[in-house]
Amino acid sequence: MKRNALSNVHSDKLFEQVYDYLLERITRGEWRAHEKLPSIRTLAIELNVHRLTVFKAYQMLKQNRKVYVKEKSGYYVLPNNMLPLDSQHDPIVSAYVQESSLSEIHQVKAVYQFSIALLDPHLLPNQFFSEYVKRVFDLYPKVLGTYSTIQGDRELREALCHYFTKRYHFYLSADELLITSGSQEAIDLIARVLIKPRDAVLLERPTYSPAIDVFRRQGANIIPIEIHPHGYDLDRVEMLMQQYKPRLFYLNPTFHNPTGFVVPAEQRKRLVEIAHKYKCVLVEDDPCPDIYFEEKPPLPLFSYDTAGYVIYIRSFSKYIAPGLSIAMIACHPSFMSYLIRAKSLSDSGTPLLNQKIFLHYFFCERMQKHLAKLRIALAIRRDIMEQELSVTDWKWSSPTGGFNLWIRLPESTPMESLLSKSIEQSITFVPGSIFDPQREFKSWIRMSYSFLNEQQLREGLKRLVHLSRTLHPEGNPSGD
Numbered sequence: 001m002k003r004n005a006l007s008n009v010h011s012d013k014l015f016e017q018v019y020d021y022l023l024e025r026i027t028r029g030e031w032r033a034h035e036k037l038p039s040i041r042t043l044a045i046e047l048n049v050h051r052l053t054v055f056k057a058y059q060m061l062k063q064n065r066k067v068y069v070k071e072k073s074g075y076y077v078l079p080n081n082m083l084p085l086d087s088q089h090d091p092i093v094s095a096y097v098q099e100s101s102l103s104e105i106h107q108v109k110a111v112y113q114f115s116i117a118l119l120d121p122h123l124l125p126n127q128f129f130s131e132y133v134k135r136v137f138d139l140y141p142k143v144l145g146t147y148s149t150i151q152g153d154r155e156l157r158e159a160l161c162h163y164f165t166k167r168y169h170f171y172l173s174a175d176e177l178l179i180t181s182g183s184q185e186a187i188d189l190i191a192r193v194l195i196k197p198r199d200a201v202l203l204e205r206p207t208y209s210p211a212i213d214v215f216r217r218q219g220a221n222i223i224p225i226e227i228h229p230h231g232y233d234l235d236r237v238e239m240l241m242q243q244y245k246p247r248l249f250y251l252n253p254t255f256h257n258p259t260g261f262v263v264p265a266e267q268r269k270r271l272v273e274i275a276h277k278y279k280c281v282l283v284e285d286d287p288c289p290d291i292y293f294e295e296k297p298p299l300p301l302f303s304y305d306t307a308g309y310v311i312y313i314r315s316f317s318k319y320i321a322p323g324l325s326i327a328m329i330a331c332h333p334s335f336m337s338y339l340i341r342a343k344s345l346s347d348s349g350t351p352l353l354n355q356k357i358f359l360h361y362f363f364c365e366r367m368q369k370h371l372a373k374l375r376i377a378l379a380i381r382r383d384i385m386e387q388e389l390s391v392t393d394w395k396w397s398s399p400t401g402g403f404n405l406w407i408r409l410p411e412s413t414p415m416e417s418l419l420s421k422s423i424e425q426s427i428t429f430v431p432g433s434i435f436d437p438q439r440e441f442k443s444w445i446r447m448s449y450s451f452l453n454e455q456q457l458r459e460g461l462k463r464l465v466h467l468s469r470t471l472h473p474e475g476n477p478s479g480d
């Protein structure tokens with residue numbers, strides 16, 4: 001939240017920008033009636049402006065009957081200035097420079113792509129896929145001549161509601177679902193609807209890198225919270241929510257990307273309670289709950305939510321049919337109309353053909369049986385990766401699902417040379433700093449075991465281990 005960020009807002013005077021910013025947050029109800037606002041000093045530091053600027057903004061708020069002053073105490077919110085959640089203004093589209101760090105790595109052509117957390121296309125049931133495509137054209141002969149509705153095909157949304165009721169006991173109506181073109185689009189829509197410049201956003205550290213890029217582009221003030229093998233330090237989450245009043249917490253609690261960690265059920269329930277207390281929306285991104293190698297993961301946070309504070313994003317893209325790019329958002333109706341409006345600005349609905357193919361393909365018995373085979377195939381690939389890397393002194397927690405190993409290399413490893421030399425040898429992986437809002441994690445890398453076949457995995461890993469030893473001979477226990 002720096003001065004140059006403030007100057008992106010269309011307002012002539014700095015104190016007016018601070019005024020707009022504070023008023024927006026008061027209107028949204030981030031501080032309740034009669035709640036004390038941050039001190040002039042705290043805000044001046046936070047916004048990187050002079051104290052006099054904050055003082056002038058507060059005076060203007062007082063003049064306009066938004067706040068009142070208590071002698072020797074500070075500024076307090078006057079009642080009746082907050083709007084209900086569903087009366088927020090339209091989103092601002094900011095002019096921030098757009099970055100996409102992960103996609104840059106993905107563009108590197110290589111034989112051994114440990115950087116891609118997608119399924120090996122050979123693991124998909126390609127032979128029977130074409131049968132479903134044909135069936136869709138027979139059932140809906142005019143499918144290519146029609147747009148979907150913006151919210152998504154009703155038949156698909158109803159089938160998904162039925163699926164969620166059966167599987168998780170979520171009781172949803174089709175009106176509470178929005179079909180998106182991948183969960184990447186879902187994150188983007190949510191950010192556009194909920195985030196304006198300088199809003200605080202909690203992000204896990206590390207986290208899914210494109211989410212950092214999306215929230216940064218919105219001008220968010222990113223507040224990191226560490227994720228550990230057994231979840232979060234919930235006292236810290238609460239402290240951060242109290243201190244920064246984040247608008248949302250974006251999280252990926254099931255087979256987290258990049259670490260593979262799973263947030264336990266007790267924490268999920270508590271997290272929903274904390275979020276409710278501090279009016280912080282939890283954006284739960286859930287791209288691979290079916291890819292478990294031991295027991296099924298806990299229920300999504302969404303299933304603990306009764307007050308509408310969880311927005312649930314579910315992708316069906318990564319292991320069902322990446323080429324169809326189908327995902328969905330389930331949320332409280334108060335958010336839905338804003339999301340539909342935002343989606344209508346980016347496309348005319350996710351392609352109907354893709355939605356219909358997905359509908360017939362995903363819910364068929366064959367596909368559900370195929371998922372069981374997929375879990376076994378991926379568990380074998382995880383084991384191969386762990387076996388090949390066991391000769392190194394690299395460290396990781398063995399994932400119980402998902403697509404990746406999150407690995408710590410010795411600090412002395414020259415990471416940049418390792419990456420550039422790997423690329424020369426047609427090997428890619430993702431450096432850990434890309435997943436960190438603070439761009440640290442310099443000794444960490446993400447290695448995906450899902451994209452290469454078993455033979456390629458073994459060959460590529462042997463080459464990578466050999467290469468790392470040439471750069472870092474003291475990390476080689478056997479000395480070769």
Ligand SMILES: Cc1ncc(COP(=O)(O)O)c(C=O)c1O
Nearest residue numbers: 182183184208252257287315317
């Ligand atoms: C946590 C997370 N969110 C979102 C996505 C993007 O998914 P989609 O392919 O549905 O856009 C991914 C893909 O890797 C992911 O890991």
